[in-house]
Amino acid sequence: MKKNIRYFLAPVLILLAAGILLIPAAATPAKKFDLDRFIEPDTCGGCHWEIQEQWTNSMHHLSHKDPVYNRVAKFLRQGLIQAGEIEEAESCVKCHTPVGVVTGFPKKLSDDLSKTPEIATQGIQCDYCHSAVDVTRMYNNGLVLAPGHGEDDPGVKHGPFDDSEPDFHEAAFSKLHQSSEICGTCHNVKHAAFGTDLETTYTEWENSPYNDPDPEKRITCQGCHMYQRPGIPATGSTARPENPGSATEDSMERLHIFTHYFVGANTGVTGLFGGKDKQEMAVERLVNAAQILLNTEKLAKKQLDVMVTNSGAGHSIPTGVGDLRQVWIEISIRDANNNLVFQSGFLDKKNQLSDDTIIFRTVLGDGRGNPVVNLAKARQVLSDNRILAKQTATQTIDLDFVPKKDSVITARLLYRGMPQKILNLIPGEPLGPLPVVEMAKVSQTI
Ligand code: HEC
Ligand code: HEC
Ligand code: HEC
Numbered sequence: 001m002k003k004n005i006r007y008f009l010a011p012v013l014i015l016l017a018a019g020i021l022l023i024p025a026a027a028t029p030a031k032k033f034d035l036d037r038f039i040e041p042d043t044c045g046g047c048h049w050e051i052q053e054q055w056t057n058s059m060h061h062l063s064h065k066d067p068v069y070n071r072v073a074k075f076l077r078q079g080l081i082q083a084g085e086i087e088e089a090e091s092c093v094k095c096h097t098p099v100g101v102v103t104g105f106p107k108k109l110s111d112d113l114s115k116t117p118e119i120a121t122q123g124i125q126c127d128y129c130h131s132a133v134d135v136t137r138m139y140n141n142g143l144v145l146a147p148g149h150g151e152d153d154p155g156v157k158h159g160p161f162d163d164s165e166p167d168f169h170e171a172a173f174s175k176l177h178q179s180s181e182i183c184g185t186c187h188n189v190k191h192a193a194f195g196t197d198l199e200t201t202y203t204e205w206e207n208s209p210y211n212d213p214d215p216e217k218r219i220t221c222q223g224c225h226m227y228q229r230p231g232i233p234a235t236g237s238t239a240r241p242e243n244p245g246s247a248t249e250d251s252m253e254r255l256h257i258f259t260h261y262f263v264g265a266n267t268g269v270t271g272l273f274g275g276k277d278k279q280e281m282a283v284e285r286l287v288n289a290a291q292i293l294l295n296t297e298k299l300a301k302k303q304l305d306v307m308v309t310n311s312g313a314g315h316s317i318p319t320g321v322g323d324l325r326q327v328w329i330e331i332s333i334r335d336a337n338n339n340l341v342f343q344s345g346f347l348d349k350k351n352q353l354s355d356d357t358i359i360f361r362t363v364l365g366d367g368r369g370n371p372v373v374n375l376a377k378a379r380q381v382l383s384d385n386r387i388l389a390k391q392t393a394t395q396t397i398d399l400d401f402v403p404k405k406d407s408v409i410t411a412r413l414l415y416r417g418m419p420q421k422i423l424n425l426i427p428g429e430p431l432g433p434l435p436v437v438e439m440a441k442v443s444q445t446i
């Protein structure tokens, strides 16, 4: 990480020496297209209404409006004075408001976001993804777009079919849309100035067994996330059946129509906007992601092993904003009379976890080994104990007693989007508590 600081400082010093005001390049991206080149999701939905309904109030639709994102982002931006840190804190809109950024407004987080054009407030949308023709880099949104010219001349929409002949727009088969790369360029986030890995979902998938060298056996992001529908979680540990149907009411029957719910683990935000279906599907995804087991062989030595297996996710558990997400183990031991003799990982009255809780997460650092809450200050990843795809993490718990015969040990794997401690730092109306989801549970009598 020292290297990164040097890389960063060198140009700063040169610019300062030259007396030039430093304007971070990534914070002021150039406008690429006129706004009227992009077509409203409502127009696409006129024919692809089922797809539009799935996408409506998904986390992609809500990426700009998401109140958790907005409040965290504004909080992180406060009080920064160092140029590299500011550059990162201003860069959020590149992925969260992508249509705005490529059409000129907003350029950065601190712009007056209430002036965001209506179409851009609709987040990651139809005409953004389906105008994508290439990727320049596998992080920080390197999508190259070739949008049409609005409704009168909609241009080419790129997708999975090689024989599509719609009359409204042209259509073209796209290898990019079948590959994890179209997702990965946004689902890998590097610090805009220091290069620190802030999110690595694509890289985790790329290094996982799901990325089979044989394309026939490979399970892409779409292979799980665009097969899910209510009642069919489509994870690595459950069936991923095809979804036969048609792309519009009167177009031909296809073997598979990719679903557009884009459900991950967010069980809070979609529900706030009426996306109840997405909220329930996130729970279905989480309860089919992992398994938890106990090994009681070392109890006589006052030790208990808890094994957590990532059986269903195509990347680490948790993934995404790994410094915020919390996946943790809650354990209780009750003796034969049902008296609680041991507990760990229980939320206290303030909705917080004690420091000795086993939490799977990443910890970001300031470059000198100290943890930082503000990712804008992150110059290093201090630790990462998240569970890789198809791998098992074994945690040994030290007890200060030998549990008696007929005691019941119960362990649960729990998920929530963010620690209460961080939510409490955010000024204004209290945020949270965020929902807690039980991902897996095991109970054993000894
Ligand atoms: C995050 C990017 C993204 C967004 C947003 C998105 N799509 Fe798609 N869409 C895809 C991908 C990727 C595929 C093909 C998946 C594959 O081939 O593996 C696809 C497939 C399709 C297809 C082909 C039929 C099918 O579903 O298989 C249509 C039609 C379509 N999308 C329309 C839409 C419409 C309409 C919207 C907005 C309501 C939309 N898409 C939003 C990425 C996106
Ligand atoms: C007037 C109706 C209509 C509208 C409006 C419409 N489409 Fe389509 N679209 C179709 C039809 C019909 C197909 C062909 C489906 C098939 O071949 O199975 C299609 C196919 C597609 C495909 C698949 C292309 C391929 O080759 O894989 C994509 C992607 C797509 N549309 C995206 C969009 C987007 C994005 C919008 C909004 C900007 C949109 N469509 C608006 C009718 C429409
Ligand atoms: C084998 C199936 C599978 C594949 C492949 C897969 N995922 Fe997931 N994904 C899951 C499951 C299960 C969860 C819920 C558990 C979790 O949060 O990790 C999930 C959760 C997520 C989340 C929410 C994470 C969080 O905790 O906030 C995101 C974002 C995501 N996936 C993106 C992707 C992307 C991008 C790819 C491709 C690079 C991908 N996924 C590939 C199964 C899969």
Ligand code: HEC
Pocket (backbone or CB within 6 Å): 059, 060, 062, 063, 064, 066, 069, 095, 096, 098, 124, 141, 182, 183, 184, 185, 186, 187, 221, 222, 225, 226, 262, 263, 264, 265, 266, 267, 282, 320
């Ligand atoms: C333009 C950048 C971009 C692209 C391209 C993109 N995503 Fe996303 N995705 C995001 C952002 C930003 C969010 C988070 C929005 C939020 O939480 O406010 C998100 C959220 C998600 C979630 C929900 C996570 C959760 O916690 O529930 C899933 C699942 C997901 N994306 C999968 C995909 C898949 C699969 C693809 C490829 C077909 C893809 N994404 C392409 C930027 C992108």
Ligand code: HEC
Pocket (backbone or CB within 6 Å): 066, 068, 069, 072, 073, 074, 076, 088, 089, 090, 091, 092, 093, 094, 095, 096, 139, 140, 141, 185, 186, 187, 188, 189, 190, 199, 264, 266, 269, 319, 320, 321, 322, 325, 417
């Ligand atoms: C390169 C693309 C990219 C950039 C730039 C980006 N994000 Fe995100 N963000 C994502 C993706 C992808 C997700 C979904 C991952 C997940 O759900 O864990 C996400 C999710 C989030 C979430 C979780 C929201 C929720 O409802 O739980 C927060 C908070 C967030 N981002 C804050 C920020 C802030 C603050 C910035 C700027 C400092 C930023 N992001 C910049 C791609 C990006």
